[in-house]
Amino acid sequence: MTETPSRRRAPGMSAEDRREMIVAAALPLLVEHGSAVTTLQIAKAAGIGEATVFRAFADKDELLAACLSAALRNDHVLAELDAVPLDQPLAARLTEAAATLHAYLDRMGAVIAALHSGGRRSERRGSADSSATGGRAAAGERTHQALVRLLEPDRAALRLPVEQLAVIFLGILVGRRGGAAETPVETLVDVFLHGVIDPSSAAT
Template sequence: MAAALRNDHVLAELDAVPLDQPLAARLTEAAATLHAYLDRMGAVLGAVQAGGRRGERREPADRSATGDRTTATERTREAVIRLLEPDRAALRLPVEQLAVIFLGILMPRRGATGGAETPIETLVDVFLHGVVEVDAPAAAG
C-alpha cells in the first residue's frame, strides 16, 4: 500500500509542466495532476478499507509513515512553488505562501458537500482572480 501511495509519479508530472505556459495553464495542469493522484489514492484506501474485517486486531500505526507523509507534502509544495516562480514579480503574495493556499484550495474539495464538484478550471480562476467580478457593482452594506 505504501508503494501505491507514494507521490514520486505526481512529482515527476508536476516537474514536466512547461514553465513557458501562461500561469493559468500551468496551474490547471498541476491541479488536474494532483486531482488524479488524489483519486488514485482514494481508490487504494477505499479498497483497503473495504477489504478489512470488523473486530480485526490492528497493529500499531507505523510512525515512519507520518514522516514520509510530511516529506511528500513538502516536496509537493516545492513543485507548486516552481510552477509559480516565473510569475513571482507579478504576484501579490510570496510564491511560498501561494503554494500553500493553492494546495489548500485543491485538497479539501474532496470532502465538500452540497452540490456538484467544482471544475478544476474554476478553482484555478478563483485562485488567480478572486471571487468578485471586476465589473460588478459594490455590494450595498
C-alpha cells in the same frame, strides 16, 4: 483435450520487481473490495499463483502496507509537474498541475479509505497509520516544492510569496475532493488567481 493456459512466470524478475507487479495488480482490487480483498483475487489479477504472493510478502498485512506505500508515493506526479512548461501562462500551468494532483489525491484517498474499511488485524493498524502519516508529510513537502517551481516565474506579479501561495493552492485542491458536485479545476484556478468577486459587478 484442451490445455490449461499456464500462469505467467517471470524467471528473470527480481524480488523487488515481483513485489511491485503484485502491488500494481492489488491496488485497483483494494479500492474495489476494501481490505476484504483476498490474496487469491490479487494472484489471479497478477496472473500468478497465490503461493507466489506469499513468497513475495510474509502475509496479507505486509502486502496491504506495500499498497499503502505505493499509493502515497508521488514520484510519477512530481515527474508530471516537472514536465509542465514554465513558458506557459500561469493559469495554464496551474490548471495542468491541478488536474495531475487531483488524480493523485483521488487514488491516495481511495486506497487509504479501503485500508480503513475493516478486516485488518488491529496490531498492524497503528504501524500502517504511522507509515501513512509520515508518507503523506514527505509527499506533501515534495509536492509543495513542485508548486513553488510553477509559481516562481510570476513571483514579482503575485501578492504573496510563492511558498505561501503553493500551500494555499494545494489546500484548495484537497478541499475540492469529496463534494457531491466537485468544482472543475479550471474554475478553482480562476478563483485562486482572480478571487471570488466579479469585477463587472464590483462597486466603483
